[in-house]
Amino acid sequence: xxxxxxxxxxxxxxxxxxxxxxxxxxxxxxxxxxxxxxxxxxxxxxxxxxxxxxxxxxxxxxxxxxxxxxxxxxxxxxxxxxxxxxxxxxxxxxxxxxxxxxxxxxxxxxxxxxxxxxxxxxxxxxxxxxxxxxxxxxxxxxxxxxxxxxxxxxxxxxxxxxx
Amino acid sequence: xxxxxxxxxxxxxxxxxxxxxxxxxxxxxxxxxxxxxxxxxxxxxxxxxxxxxxxxxxxxxxxxxxxxxxxxxxxxxxxxxxxxxxxxxxxxxxxxxxxxxxxxxxxxxxxxxxxxxxxxxxxxxxxxxxxxxxxxxxxxxxxxxxxxxxxxxxxxxxxxxxxxxxxxxxxxxxxxxxxxxxxxxxxxxxxxxxxxxxxxxxxxxxxxxxxxxxxxxxxxxxxxxxxxxxxxxxxxxxxxxxxxxxxxxxxxxxxxxxxxxxxxxxxxxxxxxxxxxxxxxxxxxxxxxxxxxxxxxxxxxxxxxxxxxxxxxxxxxxxxxxxxxxxxxxxxxxxxxxxxxxxxxxxxxxxxxxxxxxxxxxxxxxxxxxxxxxxxxxxxxxxxxxxxxxxxxxxxxxxxxxxxxxxxxxxxxxxxxxxxxx
Numbered sequence: 001x002x003x004x005x006x007x008x009x010x011x012x013x014x015x016x017x018x019x020x021x022x023x024x025x026x027x028x029x030x031x032x033x034x035x036x037x038x039x040x041x042x043x044x045x046x047x048x049x050x051x052x053x054x055x056x057x058x059x060x061x062x063x064x065x066x067x068x069x070x071x072x073x074x075x076x077x078x079x080x081x082x083x084x085x086x087x088x089x090x091x092x093x094x095x096x097x098x099x100x101x102x103x104x105x106x107x108x109x110x111x112x113x114x115x116x117x118x119x120x121x122x123x124x125x126x127x128x129x130x131x132x133x134x135x136x137x138x139x140x141x142x143x144x145x146x147x148x149x150x151x152x153x154x155x156x157x158x159x160x161x162x163x
Numbered sequence: 164x165x166x167x168x169x170x171x172x173x174x175x176x177x178x179x180x181x182x183x184x185x186x187x188x189x190x191x192x193x194x195x196x197x198x199x200x201x202x203x204x205x206x207x208x209x210x211x212x213x214x215x216x217x218x219x220x221x222x223x224x225x226x227x228x229x230x231x232x233x234x235x236x237x238x239x240x241x242x243x244x245x246x247x248x249x250x251x252x253x254x255x256x257x258x259x260x261x262x263x264x265x266x267x268x269x270x271x272x273x274x275x276x277x278x279x280x281x282x283x284x285x286x287x288x289x290x291x292x293x294x295x296x297x298x299x300x301x302x303x304x305x306x307x308x309x310x311x312x313x314x315x316x317x318x319x320x321x322x323x324x325x326x327x328x329x330x331x332x333x334x335x336x337x338x339x340x341x342x343x344x345x346x347x348x349x350x351x352x353x354x355x356x357x358x359x360x361x362x363x364x365x366x367x368x369x370x371x372x373x374x375x376x377x378x379x380x381x382x383x384x385x386x387x388x389x390x391x392x393x394x395x396x397x398x399x400x401x402x403x404x405x406x407x408x409x410x411x412x413x414x415x416x417x418x419x420x421x422x423x424x425x426x427x428x429x430x431x432x433x434x435x436x437x438x439x440x441x442x443x444x445x446x447x448x449x450x451x452x453x454x455x456x457x458x459x460x461x462x463x464x465x466x467x468x469x470x471x472x473x474x475x476x477x478x479x480x481x482x483x484x485x486x487x488x489x490x491x492x493x494x495x496x497x498x499x500x501x502x503x504x505x506x507x508x509x510x511x512x513x514x515x516x517x518x519x520x521x522x523x524x525x526x527x528x529x530x531x532x533x534x535x536x537x538x539x540x541x542x543x544x545x546x547x548x549x550x551x552x553x554x555x556x557x558x559x560x561x562x563x564x565x566x567x568x569x570x571x572x573x574x575x576x577x578x579x580x581x582x583x584x585x
Contacts, residue, residue: 014352016549022550024553027200027237041555060352066287067285067303068303069303087355089385090356091287091301094302094306095305098305099303145317154305156208
């Protein structure tokens with residue numbers, strides 16, 4: 001996986017799927033239109049200003065709540081290359097992997113990353129460099145089974161490959 | 164070391180003699196569920212795999228319950244996709260408007276869930292079925308699309324949190340108060356990635372409705388699933404609902420729990436979770452100054468007949484406060500019919516409440532009771548996240564039906580004992 005550089009959008013603990021993408025938009029079939037509403041109830045700037053290549057970094061239990069796959073999807077559509085958090089809610093974690101959006105669970109190391117930082121991330125190696133602070137965080141690479149799904153580009157391709 | 168209820172069900176469905184926490188397994192599923200907001204994209208993912216049929220047309224359940232009856236044209240299109248898929252793939256268990264219900268009340272009541280089953284649903288509250296000693300968990304639509312094709316899903320075997328229940332519930336205290344007490348103690352990520360395994364002498368004193376409510380909110384503690392043992396209460400509930408032979412699983416005596424929690428049911432009181440997290444739990448009587456604009460009684464958490472009976476007990480012969488909109492939503496058509504026969508619906512209507520056909524509507528901010536800016540609701544639903552029920556600055560207080568009904572009468576959050584004593 002190539003190295004990625006981008007700016008950080010930093011959020012706190014327990015960011016839930018209702019604020020990531022409010023349910024009132026869940027009947028929108030067009031993914032681009034859906035993604036225009038990402039995070040709008042807690043951060044109106046994200047939907048307006050986030051650039052492809054920017055990172056989401058958060059605290060504990062990111063993506064708690066609903067099983068809506070629209071939540072990781074809106075970040076993928078916005079071009080977020082990887083989501084980094086202290087920890088993830090399990091369904092969000094699973095959904096992100098299944099749609100081919102990398103996630104890195106790094107525990108309290110997440111506290112070193114602040115809003116507006118610039119990151120260089122190597123998902124395969126499990127390496128996050130905070131470029132503006134010259135700090136490198138290393139984490140365990142994803143388990144083999146999960147990397148297999150990621151490398152196939154998501155669960156559906158993985159299942160297709162096995163059939 | 165022995166296995167928990169969850170681990171035994173997973174081992175059997177993975178064709179393994181034994182599994183341990185952390186193992187990644189591929190397990191066969193007994194039932195796959197999706198609904199109108201997940202359906203269209205679930206089917207798109209399924210069709211990418213290119214299988215001519217679903218893994219078993221009798222083991223797939225499709226329920227239009229979220230934006231249903233359709234609230235606008237976009238939702239109507241989504242519901243249509245569900246209906247068309249059901250016809251194309253000859254899905255046995257498709258439930259149409261007027262015969263449907265909120266999925267997590269409907270599936271158990273329809274006899275589709277039995278002890279020892281493994282259920283995957285594209286809805287996070289799929290964990291409700293753990294009340295029947297099934298392993299049931301919420302997954303995303305890609306997971307479900309793959310499961311429709313293969314009849315299998317990958318799972319990480321969860322470590323366990325043991326919850327020992329003892330004592331018996333006091334008056335006006337029910338399942339919702341038990342699960343709020345638990346979440347208040349361990350937090351919204353207190354059981355993250357883990358299973359919540361209930362046991363102890365208090366279990367036998369809980370009704371099936373209480374157990375469904377408790378299992379339903381396992382996800383609000385971050386859990387993968389919540390599960391109860393199968394006992395005579397379970398067996399009585401299943402009589403006449405399913406003729407299928409089932410295989411309950413009991414925990415081994417030496418099953419390992421990463422953490423053990425004890426809850427004495429006798430010491431609980433009516434509780435409320437304050438905005439904007441289900442872990443912000445306080446006794447109802449400490450919140451009696453908080454005025455409300457709306458009371459919602461329903462949802463997959465608290466829309467069952469027992470829940471309506473509790474609300475009716477409080478509302479009988481009383482009137483909803485002038486400043487409050489009360490919305491009552493029986494969870495299934497069958498419950499609606501029973502509530503009608505028992506006079507509950509008459510009680511609600513006479514009290515000045517709106518009674519709706521089954522829908523998830525207001526719980527997830529879809530329709531049928533959206534909150535305007537600055538409004539506040541007491542609700543028997545399961546999540547009080549910011550903006551969940553409407554405007555970003557509206558507020559949701561989660562409670563059981565007794566508290567919601569009592570609050571609807573006074574116009575402020577109210578412990579039911581206050582009303583009963585009046």
